[in-house]
Every structure is written in C-alpha cells, then in structure tokens.
Amino acid sequence: MVKSIIYTLTAIALCATLFVFTEYYLSSQFGIVYDAASALYDKIEGGEATAADAEALRMLWEDKKSKLHIFIPHNDIAQIDLYLAQADGHIREGDMGLALAKTEVIKRLAQSLPCSYSVKLENVF
C-alpha cells in the first residue's frame, strides 16, 4: 500500500516536472528561433541578407530541432525545415520578396507552435 502510494506520487512528480520543463523548454527554444528569424527578416528587408545569414539560421535550427524532436510531432518540425530551405534558396537567388515572405512564415510558426502544445481548452478538445 505504502509502496503503491510512493510509486504514484513519484509518477505524478515526474510528470509534473516534465510538463513544466517542456512548457519552458519549448517556449525558450522557439523564442531563440523566432529572434534569429526576426534578425534575418530585418536583414532581408534592409537588403543586407546573404547566403551566410540564411545558413546561420539553418545551423541554429538544426541544433535546436535535434532536441525538439523529443517533445513535438516531427511533422511540425518538417514544416519549419521546408520554409527555411525555401527562404535559403530565395536569398541565394536574390529573390528577396519571396525570401521575406518565407521568413515571415518561419517567424509565425516559431510563435504559434509552442502555443499549440500549451494547456488551453482549444488544445484539449
């Protein structure tokens, strides 16, 4: 009986810790990605963006996504991968208008994805 209660409380404590950590981790990691995407967006807008800037964002994302795979469905990660590759391609070709649009999508995804995993009524049902 005591053993069972200990196991249950341990499971609850582990789950609660994991929930708090995940919430914090997702918002902080996507926050970093958002900031980097915003910086790239500003550079594209100012006409200063180079292939190296896009590559830097891609490297940052590669580093983050390897850990994010543990916490969010891989399809969501693939979505950012796709838009990032498209933005990179447009910057390399000098098509800044399309690169701006794709970077804007990355920014929005970095903002909205953590929200879709937080505890909200619309996410539960």
Added chain:
Amino acid sequence: MALIFIRTAVIFLTLLVCMRLMGKSQIGEMQPFEFVITLLIAELACIPMADSSIPLMYGIVSVVTIFILHQAVWLLDMWFRPMKRVICGKPSLVITKDGVDMSQLKKNNLDVSDLIESMRAAGYFNLDDVYYGLYEANGSFSALPREKMCGSLPVLIIDDGRPDRENMRIAGISEEKLKNFLSGENTKLKQVAVMTVDGNGRVYFQPKGKRYSIRSIETEGKW
C-alpha cells in the same frame, strides 16, 4: 506534455462513464476501469511506436497517465467506499425468491435470454434451479443453487411479452395452446415477463411485477 496528460485523462473518464452506462453485458471478468485500461493501453503504446512522426515521449506520458489514473481509482476504492459503487458499480440481483427481476435486467442492458445463457454457462439450466442469481460488478454470474435441480432443458417461450416462435415450434406449443394457457392464468401475452417450458412440460411462469409459479403444459417437443 501536460496536454497529452489531460487528453488521456479526458478519454479515460469518458470511456469509464460509457462502460458503466453500458452495463454488465459489455464487461467480462473485469472491473469497468480495468476494461477501459485494457482498451486504451494497447493503442497508446502502439501508435507512437508505429508512427515515427509522433514522439515516443507522447506514448510514455500517456501510459504513465493511465498508471496514475489506475492508482487514483484504486486508492479511491480503498479509502472512500461510496466511490467504489460509482466507479465499479455494484452486483445486480436478477433472480430473487419471486423470480426474475426484469428491472435489474433492463438496468444492465440484458434480457431473459442473456440471463438463461449466463445460467447455462454457470451450470444451471432452469430458472428455478437457483434461489438467488446475481451479476457481479465485473459482469460474471453467481448463483445460490437449490438442492433439487430439474433434469430437463427448458426453452424460452415468452421473453418480456414477446413470444419466441422458434422455441414454441421446438416445444410443440401452438399459438392456440399458448393462448389457452395464458387465458387459464388470466394473463395477456404482453403481461408475461418470463415463460419457459422444459421437456417434461414443466412451465416456469412469471407475469410482470409478480412472483413466479411452476405450472405444467402438454408439449409435443422433440428435444
């Protein structure tokens, strides 16, 4: 992750309520919450395992949630007795000294033929072979047998006011004969809860809301 926990808990509670409402016919040898766990756990473990787009962590959190809910239900059972009745249900006494309790059968979404089937599985072939018969909370059938049991297999002739024409044919009871029997008992067909006839013409007859009685009827059956 907290979202997965809440979603799993919502599905668990929904299934538990549905299983309780479905009655004992849906449960076999398991408490309702054990049945719900059995339904859920295989899927919860399998989907993240087979679908590589879902993190394995989702499956782990769901299974741990089920464990926590199972423990919570178990602790509620231990410490707060009325909860046991709510979660697991209570035994239903379906055969009393007055005969078959139709209201208890209906409450559990069962009919007389289900009851007779359960009795046969338990080794009793006649409705009056037992003093008391009950469905346990886990859906199994228990009975207190009479010392003297009948040696002939009965067939169900009337189930809750509906005649079973196939069984009437087997027993060799014509519509006319049944009509005469019922008029002799001052009862209409719709007012009969249960009527069975065995190979010796022994009738178990119970009008709705009344005590059962043993009668006899002439049969031409071949069973």
